[in-house]
Amino acid sequence: MSELVFERLSDESLAEIAGGTTPELRAAYSCIRGDYGNGQERMDNLRRAGYDPQRVQGLVNALLKYEGVARDVIAGKYGNDQARIRNLQAAGYNPYVVQDLVNNMVLDHQLY
Secondary structure, eight states: OOOOHHHOHHHHHHHHHOOOOHHHHHHHHHHHHHTSSSHHHHHHHHTTOOHHHHHHHHHHHHHHHHHHHHHHHTTTTOOOHHHHHHHHHTTTOOOOHHHHHHHHHTTTTTTO
16 A cells, blocks of 8 residues: 555544554554565664654554455445445444545555
8 A cells, every 4th residue: 555545544534543643654654665674673673763663563553454444345345325334333443534545545546
């Protein structure tokens, strides 16, 4: 997923998904892109940059979890309209946050 998709989300949506500060979220986006490496290398690089590796990984996990749900919505797995809202809520997701992400993925042409 492109970092731009997450950067275009509303502040409210990002707070709902991950709750991180702007620098932490930027570090999470960078981790998704692979900029900090993997495994121990990632942890060491994040520490050197002044981040808590576990906190940043938690943000990465939250962002990727919502990305997967958004892809499922695009694929029609949660239904449409009010059924989608009910199904997302029943699964523990804020449907408006998911829709914000879906809209940004469609705008960024990341439909699969």
